[in-house]
Amino acid sequence: MIDIVTVNWNSGTQLKECIDSVLDHDKGELSSIIVVDNGSTDDSVATVEGLPGVEVIHTGENLGFGAACNIGAKAGQSPYILFLNPDTRLEADSISVPLAFMERPENGKVGICGIQLVDEQGRVSRTCARYPTLGRLVSSALGLDKLPGLTGSGIHMADWGHGEITRVDHVMGAFYLIRRRAFEVVGGFDERFFVYLEDVDLSKGANEAGWPTWYLTEAQAFHAGGGTSRQVKAHRLFYSLRSRLLYAFKHFPRWQAWLLLVVTNVIEPFTRSAWCLLRGDVTGVKHTWAAYRMLWRAMGHILRGEGRYNP
Structure with missing residues (x-):
């Protein structure tokens, strides 16, 4: 059985x-569907309240992705959690295929599993890292x-076509199936990561604890990409x-x-x-410098390794 945890923040019609x-x-x-609403100001969460098997948890504020996921995970008890x-x-086999894979005796130590995610054009996205x-x-x-011949030099596996079942370092948190035991051994998501890299951090911790990650190609799900962070x-x-x-x-x-800093x-x-x-993106330049002004103001919090920070 699986608990599904979905974190919502102003997702509009996408959540429903x-x-x-x-x-x-x-x-x-499915054992339960847990929607953790991170202080949305639209009516997205109202569209799923009352649906069969759906539990809505209101945080009252935006706690960040990892913190909200931890809240949702604690609300369930199933041996598997799908973030x-x-x-x-989802499509017809989006859950049944990875669950069957995890349940095979020879895969008893697989901690995390992901599937192919496809975009609006039906193309398989390069989601592993x-x-x-x-x-x-x-x-x-x-x-x-971004340069030709160097597309595989970053953390994203853009140089690999995602066409084979294989063990990988990390699968994208958009569809992130994890054994509850592995999740609890690692201690859940590190809530200092408000959003981004908290899933990679969890994958790394799980792997170091003996719970590796696998990517499957026998099942697919649609993923729009960008999510509400586009806003x-x-x-x-x-x-x-x-x-x-x-x-x-x-x-x-x-x-x-320090060198990276x-x-x-x-x-x-x-x-x-x-x-x-x-690219002719003047607005992008403005966004870049706005982001860096926030980063520079937050640098003391970062160096102290402090938790949630709102710029």
């Missing part, structure tokens, strides 16, 4: 479409992973940069973390601006 797809394709595997973004829609390293994060910071571009970049530095100071040797704060604002200008 997601939950409808879950209910439409339930083959008896599912509201901008996803490698664990961040200094080199991979610097490549992304400088935009090198707040400068804040989205700020939280991405903040999470990157938190991750580095948590997992990297100190000198590497210098690259992020001193060089990257200009490389990001240059890439925006090459």
Whole structure:
């Protein structure tokens, strides 16, 4: 049995479409559907309240993705938890295939499982990732992973077609099936990551505890991508940069973390601006510098490894 946890923040019609797809394709595997509403100001959560098997938890404020996921996980008891973004829609075998894979005796130590996610055009998205390293994060910071021949130099596995079943470092948190035992061994999501990299951090912790991650191709789900973070571009970049530095100071040797901090704060604002200008995106330049102003104000909190921070 599976508990599905969906974190909602102003998801509009996407939330109802997601939950409808879950209910439409339930083959008896579901124990509960838990929607954690992170202080939404639209009427999205009202569209799912009262639906069969759906429990809504109101946080009253935006606690961040990881914290809300932890709340939702604690509300269930099933041996598996599926963290599912509201901008996803399940298909007939989206749950049954990965659950059957996890239930096979030879896969008893597989901790996390993901499936193919497809976009509006039906294309398989490159959703798997490698664990961040200094080199991979610097490549992304400088935009090198955008260059032909260097698309695999960042953390995202953009150089791999996602056409084979294989063990990977990480599968995207939009569809993130994890054994409850593995989730509890790791201690759930690190709530210092407001959004971004909290799922990679969890995958790394689970793998180090003996619970690896696998990616399956026998099942698919639709994923719009970007989610509600599309609404707040400068804040989205700020939280991405903040999470990157938190991750580095948590997992990297100190000198590497400090080197990444210098690259992020001193060089990257200009490389990001240059890439925006090459695309003719003047608004993107404005968003970039707005995000960096928030980052610089938050730097003391980051260096102290403090929790949730609202710019």
